[in-house]
Amino acid sequence: MQTAEEARAARVACPIAPGRRELNYAANVEPTRTAYRQLLEMPLCSHGCCHIICAMTDVTKYLDGRTLILLSNREPYEHLASSERVHVRQPPGGLVSALDPTMRRTSGTWVAWGSGSADRETSDAVGRLGVPPYDPAYTLRRVWLSETDIEGYYLGFANSALWPLCHLLIQHFEFHAEHWESYKAVNERFAAAVHEESLRAKGVAQVWVQDYHFALVPAELRRRAGNIFIHHFWHIPFPPPDILRLLPMGIPEALLTGLLGNDLVEFHTERYAQNFLSCVREFLPDADVRGESLRVGIDGRQVMLGAFPISIDVEAFERLALSEESDARATALRQRYARGGRALGISVDRIDYTKGIPERLRALDRLWTDTPELRGRFTMIIVATPSRTELVPYQNLQSEVLASVRQLNERFGTPDWEPIVLVHENVHAELLAAVYRAADLCLVSSLQDGMNLVAKEFVASQVDEHGVLVLSRFTGAAEEIADAVLINPFNVGGFADGIRTALEMPPDERRRRMRAMRAQLHRSTIFDWLESILVKCAALMDSRLADDGGRERNAVGGDGATNGPPRSRATSTRSADDWREALP
């Protein structure tokens, strides 16, 4: 084990600003608990733990003594074996970025696939361990999957069928009956693990399922655990019926019935919730669908839906961006890439066909072709992490992105200027915050995206308020964030115009827009998101209890809470809520 001193010494070259030396925890350091605490106090830490020291809203009160059991496919901490040592990392992706800080606060149990090569040796016989590994705040329960499971359930049905369908990118849709069989079997296995954890939980358990990997879990869990409270956050768009119909007959019905095992289904936007209701209307004609109040009656139960736009730990990002280290990094980045009035652009994504990376490169090509005077005027840093590399569309996309960047650099580059700097790896949050801070524009070009957290991370990190957000109108974020420059990534010319607008925007307008976006983001953080969901759940549970007590009331749920900021439960009366709901 290394001490903090040794850890400090274990520095490696920074991929973005060569010549500078950075601490790289994930790759080199396995500190002791004490050393870890010392690292926390350092102005620079490179292992995602800064979230721990940020001030967070106390959300435990909304759990009212219940234990939160969260289920997701992706685990929050993955142990990997290298030739020298075992190290831990946080996998990239919006789900983990959003939920780890919240789970640290609620100290429950997170059930997930143990995907790391050293996961078994770092957990107990059942697959449990305390996380974060050096300052445990909650329990991670790992579930083991075989190669066949991974191929059928994860790479197959979840990522080759549901992922493209939900993102309306049907050219990537692939269906195999054996993948569906595997998805069903794995969902059952996870439901059993969650049930087991719920029986171990102190007090009453509240189960929170995440995403499209587990559409069948809620109904299966309800079959096993009866009256348990189950809710589900769907992190990606939900498609309209015409798209879901591309699945073989019987499967849309099974997926929707599975999801209707929940008490509450949460989407980023009301549009996705309405798509879900349209699908229920079409595929489950016996269900009682109430579009205005976002609820479904089925099998004598009421299932609520709601729009809860996910967010980020805004203050943590802001703090990272404001640190002396970020200041120094941002200055270094600007000196290197934005000398002499040159602008600096940034984009950050997993290499996924939903993110519109080739479309972004085409827009840059168009911009530099049509407006030669903009050559040399700005540099793009494209941070693009490999993702789901076992799948052919992802492999092809990666090759395409690498080749296009090379071609663009060859065509437009000069001895003094490299148009695109490609960072083809995982970048830790501290460094991301500095790059976001340094940038004059951020390009988010998703073809479809449930929310897109990168847009929010950029805004949170823009502490000097000079950056412009160029944002695809097909992200959930675009429905929430005003003052971005909205683009349609399918319209190459319009996208290039959007970049030009951002580059030419006067400083006063940049500042005004960024300030407005920052103020709005501060009103809608990851903790507001979590609170609004937990408040809604608490109200639904209250009304269920009232129901069980035989009090006269309307249908269960929907009437107990709004998705807005939490109110004191003592003053949250149903009549007050009815009145609110009655307002236009």
Ligand code: ADP
């Ligand atoms: P998705 O969930 O589809 O990956 P989001 O934009 O909602 O898309 O979330 C992506 C998350 O993953 C963000 O928190 C972002 O910072 C992180 N991320 C994306 N690419 C990288 C990368 N190259 N290195 C580190 N983190 C990354």
Ligand code: F6P
């Ligand atoms: O946010 C959508 C999502 O699918 C998450 O569920 C997931 O963690 C993230 O994208 C990254 O994908 P994966 O877990 O397949 O690497």
